[in-house]
Amino acid sequence: MRSASVFIVSSAMTLLALSISNTAAAQTPGGPSWRQRARPNQTLPDSKFTFETRFGGYYPKVDEEFGADGPFAQYFGKGPQFYFGLGLDWTPLRIPYVGRIGPAVGWGFTTMNGDARKVSDPSAAVDGVDTSLTIHAMNVSASLRIDEIARRTVVPIVPYAKFGLGMGLWSSGTSAGTSKIGTDCNATTPTDCTKGEGLSIGPQFSLGAMLGMNWLDPRSGAMVRENSGVNQVYIFGEWMWSGLDYSINKDAMRVGTSSWVLGLALDL
Amino acid sequence: MAHSPSSRSRLRRALCTLGTVALSTVGFATPAFAEGLAVSNIVKYTPADSRTDPDVKYWISKADCEREEKFTFTATFTSVATNTDLEVWATLGSTDCSIGMNRQTKDGQACFLVYSEPDPVVSTSVEISARTIADQFTSTADCSSTSINGQSVTLYFLVINQSEPSADVTEKQTWPTSIDLSAPDPPNITGITAGDGTLDLALGDVTAEAKNDTQRYILFCDPPSGAASSNGSCSCGNPGADGGAAGSGGNLPGPPPATGGTGGIGGMPTTGGTAMTGGMGGIGGMPTTGGTAMTGGMGMGGTTTSSTTTSSNTSSATGSTAAAGGSGGSGGSGGTGECGEKSADVCSSCFFAEGEEAPSEDSEYKCGESTNNAASTLQTDSIENGTITAVAIAVVDKVGNVSPLSPLQCATPTEVTDFYEAYRENGGRGGGGTCSLGFFNRANNAAGPALALLTASAFLFRRRRKTSKTKRIGGAQ
Numbered sequence: 092m093r094s095a096s097v098f099i100v101s102s103a104m105t106l107l108a109l110s111i112s113n114t115a116a117a118q119t120p121g122g123p124s125w126r127q128r129a130r131p132n133q134t135l136p137d138s139k140f141t142f143e144t145r146f147g148g149y150y151p152k153v154d155e156e157f158g159a160d161g162p163f164a165q166y167f168g169k170g171p172q173f174y175f176g177l178g179l180d181w182t183p184l185r186i187p188y189v190g191r192i193g194p195a196v197g198w199g200f201t202t203m204n205g206d207a208r209k210v211s212d213p214s215a216a217v218d219g220v221d222t223s224l225t226i227h228a229m230n231v232s233a234s235l236r237i238d239e240i241a242r243r244t245v246v247p248i249v250p251y252a253k254f255g256l257g258m259g260l261w262s263s264g265t266s267a268g269t270s271k272i273g274t275d276c277n278a279t280t281p282t283d284c285t286k287g288e289g290l291s292i293g294p295q296f297s298l299g300a301m302l303g304m305n306w307l308d309p310r311s312g313a314m315v316r317e318n319s320g321v322n323q324v325y326i327f328g329e330w331m332w333s334g335l336d337y338s339i340n341k342d343a344m345r346v347g348t349s350s351w352v353l354g355l356a357l358d359l
Numbered sequence: 360m361a362h363s364p365s366s367r368s369r370l371r372r373a374l375c376t377l378g379t380v381a382l383s384t385v386g387f388a389t390p391a392f393a394e395g396l397a398v399s400n401i402v403k404y405t406p407a408d409s410r411t412d413p414d415v416k417y418w419i420s421k422a423d424c425e426r427e428e429k430f431t432f433t434a435t436f437t438s439v440a441t442n443t444d445l446e447v448w449a450t451l452g453s454t455d456c457s458i459g460m461n462r463q464t465k466d467g468q469a470c471f472l473v474y475s476e477p478d479p480v481v482s483t484s485v486e487i488s489a490r491t492i493a494d495q496f497t498s499t500a501d502c503s504s505t506s507i508n509g510q511s512v513t514l515y516f517l518v519i520n521q522s523e524p525s526a527d528v529t530e531k532q533t534w535p536t537s538i539d540l541s542a543p544d545p546p547n548i549t550g551i552t553a554g555d556g557t558l559d560l561a562l563g564d565v566t567a568e569a570k571n572d573t574q575r576y577i578l579f580c581d582p583p584s585g586a587a588s589s590n591g592s593c594s595c596g597n598p599g600a601d602g603g604a605a606g607s608g609g610n611l612p613g614p615p616p617a618t619g620g621t622g623g624i625g626g627m628p629t630t631g632g633t634a635m636t637g638g639m640g641g642i643g644g645m646p647t648t649g650g651t652a653m654t655g656g657m658g659m660g661g662t663t664t665s666s667t668t669t670s671s672n673t674s675s676a677t678g679s680t681a682a683a684g685g686s687g688g689s690g691g692s693g694g695t696g697e698c699g700e701k702s703a704d705v706c707s708s709c710f711f712a713e714g715e716e717a718p719s720e721d722s723e724y725k726c727g728e729s730t731n732n733a734a735s736t737l738q739t740d741s742i743e744n745g746t747i748t749a750v751a752i753a754v755v756d757k758v759g760n761v762s763p764l765s766p767l768q769c770a771t772p773t774e775v776t777d778f779y780e781a782y783r784e785n786g787g788r789g790g791g792g793t794c795s796l797g798f799f800n801r802a803n804n805a806a807g808p809a810l811a812l813l814t815a816s817a818f819l820f821r822r823r824r825k826t827s828k829t830k831r832i833g834g835a836q
Contacts, residue, residue: 153782153787156786156787157785157786157787161785162778162781162782162784162785162787163778163782165781166778166781167778205778207555207775207776207777207778208775208776208781209773209774209775209776210774210775210776211774213776213781217553217773217775219552219553219554219559220552220553220554220555220773220775222775222777222778222779223778224778224779260793263777263778263779263782263790264777264779265554265555265775265777266554266557266559266738267554267555267556267557267738270777270778270779270780272779272780272783277741285783285790285791286790286791286792287777287779287790288790288791288792288793289789289790289791289792289793290793291789338789341788341789341790341791341792342787342788342789343789344782344787344789344790345789
């Protein structure tokens with residue numbers, strides 16, 4: 092069910108972008124052309140910023156340390172969790188014949204809910220008592236966008252890669268609040284109480300490719316560029332891996348993922 | 360008749376003199392009123408201290424009325440004279456109490472005297488009870504009215520000439536307040552969900568008006584927080600008294616048929632928390648007609664809803680002898696059901712009930728509070744797992760009027776294992792907060808330090824590049 096909703100939302104975004112471009116293209120006399128010389132404004136402006144909106148499935152790797160059916164699978168299942176994210180790349184440096192490079196930041200969010208289990212019978216879900224895990228997945232990365240292909244050929248594809256430090260701010264609880272485990276959690280200054288929240292960090296890596304949409308309707312693309320400063324609109328697909336397995340002065344909950352995401356990106 | 364200019368001038372002088380004398384005479388004859396009335400802003404009104412909403416700070420609530428809270432003002436005059444009264448009149452709405460006619464006692468009177476001080480001094484402390492004001496506008500004078508729910512009240516501070524109490528008054532000051540003696544409606548609970556040590560109550564739709572008037576919700580639980588059972592019990596209903604005396608027997612046989620005596624009706628038991636119907640006494644003997652056998656009276660025992668006690672006394676006779684009336688049945692025994700029964704079908708408490716006044720907020724039964732007037736769900740404080748608990752809610756409006764209690768809802772909180780507890784039970788060690796400094800930790804893995812090294816290297820590399828670039832620029836210069 093979750094994977095279906097992830098797929099539907101992601102697909103809807105992609106189709107929306109395509110339909111907008113197609114509608115505009117249909118109004119262009121002669122239609123679009125793959126030939127570079129036939130395309131107006133064939134040299135793309137040198138963008139410095141790329142803004143991304145991304146959707147996908149998130150597979151927290153919590154159970155990696157427990158084996159097959161760890162607590163995560165028991166409570167939330169094995170399917171993907173809906174993930175939404177935003178990203179901003181600043182690529183002021185250009186590597187000749189390769190592309191742009193610079194720092195990037197990203198933030199993503201996913202939350203999952205499941206029924207809590209009876210203490211007396213851990214296999215029995217208690218209807219109406221939810222337990223949840225929420226992850227804010229952030230990263231600071233170096234981003235390389237290989238846009239020379241799109242700039243110098245007719246292929247409007249921009250492969251890219253990012254590598255950096257990922258951070259997963261997570262919390263787990265019930266409707267009563269964040270989980271607490273200990274003997275004096277209700278004390279004013281508890282001394283034996285562990286809260287169900289933490290910050291997991293680790294390397295983050297992603298590989299993807301963006302497909303420029305302006306070739307579908309160069310005239311509309313030029314108008315958008317003139318009016319809003321958006322040089323290019325892309326849809327992209329990306330494989331995202333984050334090893335959020337470490338923490339600072341604490342043991343970490345492994346809230347990283349290895350998953351595919353789809354999204355829209357704007358070159359500014 | 361024509362007047363010469365000189366005669367007209369004389370006439371004007373004469374009229375002027377006459378007028379001056381007349382005015383002087385009137386001035387001396389009428390005592391000087393108190394003048395320059397000024398009323399300080401309220402000096403003291405205890406309920407205002409606990410109200411955060413400035414719009415209702417000086418309102419009169421039901422509780423203010425019951426506690427006879429007092430408004431204290433200071434009235435000052437630039438000059439005062441004898442034969443004057445300082446009076447305070449109260450009116451609902453916009454009636455002008457400085458007009459004498461509006462202060463007259465009559466049907467439909469709109470202004471009411473709530474304070475009077477004869478011959479006030481230059482600085483007079485005026486103390487007016489909230490109850491005195493409220494009583495003027497309620498028919499029952501018990502601080503309760505469903506129709507008084509936020510109306511404006513104006514207090515008129517008037518300097519009244521004792522010799523002309525019904526005259527219009529010019530020396531006046533007004534002070535506005537409002538009055539709300541109406542308790543809000545109890546909330547509508549649409550469902551209850553058992554949590555881990557808590558119960559969640561879903562609230563039905565609330566009108567925007569009611570929402571605006573809501574200051575907070577208070578939850579009451581039985582058993583109270585931390586208790587595994589109710590602190591006491593209560594039985595419902597006492598046994599009914601015995602039935603009436605036996606009815607007298609029927610008359611001798613033969614036409615006309617005799618009528619047997621009618622037994623007394625048994626006592627009705629008192630009603631308890633869940634009312635039980637008492638027993639009904641025996642009905643006296645009913646004779647049959649003719650000379651054949653007659654059936655005596657039959658007593659009917661009492662009946663309760665939860666247990667039935669029936670006793671009957673039947674007597675009969677045949678032949679020509681009148682049968683004796685049956686003796687009255689014994690009274691029904693009282694209901695044996697416990698008040699405070701809590702089950703899937705019944706939800707009650709010995710200590711509070713739907714529609715009744717809420718228990719004191721200081722009582723042990725208070726088990727939660729919410730100041731979110733837009734809440735759709737309310738959660739109790741921590742209560743005992745495994746104990747069926749009855750919960751009711753009261754609403755407090757913005758002036759502190761407390762509604763009657765909502766219908767009671769029962770559920771049993773259940774101890775559950777949430778995801779994080781299961782994670783820890785399985786050996787997971789993550790968590791404990793986000794703020795601390797130290798080394799990277801990951802059990803049985805050395806990649807943490809490697810990551811730290813990588814990050815540090817990146818910084819160093821960047822720094823070195825910067826330094827060398829600066830050197831190059833320096834060298835170029």
